[in-house]
Amino acid sequence: MSTPTLPNNGFLRAGVDEAGRGPLAGPVVVAAVILDPARPIAGLDDSKKLSEKRRETLYPQIVECALAHCVIVVEAEEIDRLNIFQATMAGMSRAVAGLVPAAREALVDGNKLPKGLPCPGRAIVGGDALEPAISAASILAKVSRDRLMVALDDVHPGYGFAVHKGYPTPAHLAALQRLGPCVQHRRSFAPVRVLLDQATLFRDGPDC
Incomplete structure (x- = not known):
């Protein structure tokens, strides 16, 4: 495997994006990517605009070419x-x-820059559709998280993680009501917190 050639000006710009801020369960996954201008990747876009099949096709290309x-x-x-x-x-x-x-x-998708970045950064609203490096990061983050949620479905059966990936779909909310939260559920998110509060109320409440 050949060693990639750094850009002539030595300037290395990373795209940064995440997947999984909205779900009730599972991790949030963040990716950073520095693309190689000598090895362009066709078809990069916001991961949400791409089909699962297209994301899975681009994932190994990004890993190989970045x-x-x-x-x-x-x-x-x-x-x-x-x-x-x-x-x-x-x-x-x-x-x-x-x-x-x-x-x-670092080019970060969104309107906020994280503290503690090891280099200067710029926040770009809609950057995952505008900057190829951010698009690449969004694809790595999305594919990586989806794969994790499929694996978690085997560990915590019944919730449907492989299908809804932890998002608050009607099927997920119904499973949450039926089974209660598992260790992958985010206790700080309202639907999960309400269930836990109700369980505590019924457990600690007076007998009738």
């Missing part, structure tokens, strides 16, 4: 401890810090 990539998994426990925003920001900083070679600038 100068650097790093995927970080932030578990439900940390999400509950920090809150989803802070946990995502922490994951973004870790993803950029994990790049080898190191990034000289």
Whole structure:
């Protein structure tokens, strides 16, 4: 395998994006990618605009052709401890810090920059559809998280994680009511918290 050639100006710009801020269960996954200008990848776009098949096709191309990539998994426990925003920001900083070679600038999808970035950064609203490096990061994050949720479906059967990936679909909410939360559910998210509060109320309440 050949060693990638760094850009002539030595400027290494990373795209950063996440997947999984909205679900009730599972981790949020963050990816950072430095693309190689000498090895362009056709068809990069916001992962939400791509079919699952197209994302799975692009994933190995990004891994193979990028100068650097790093995927970080932030578990439900940390999400509950920090809150989803802070946990995502922490994951973004870790993803950029994990790049080898190191990034000289980070382009972050959204309107906020995480604290503790190891390099200067720019927040770009809608960046996953505008900047190829952010598009690549969004694909790595989405595919990685989807694969994790499929694996978690085997560990915690009955919730349908492989289908809805932890998002609050009617089927997921019904399973949550029927089975109660598992360790992958985010206790700080309202539908899960309400169920836990109700369970505590019935357990601790007076006998009638």
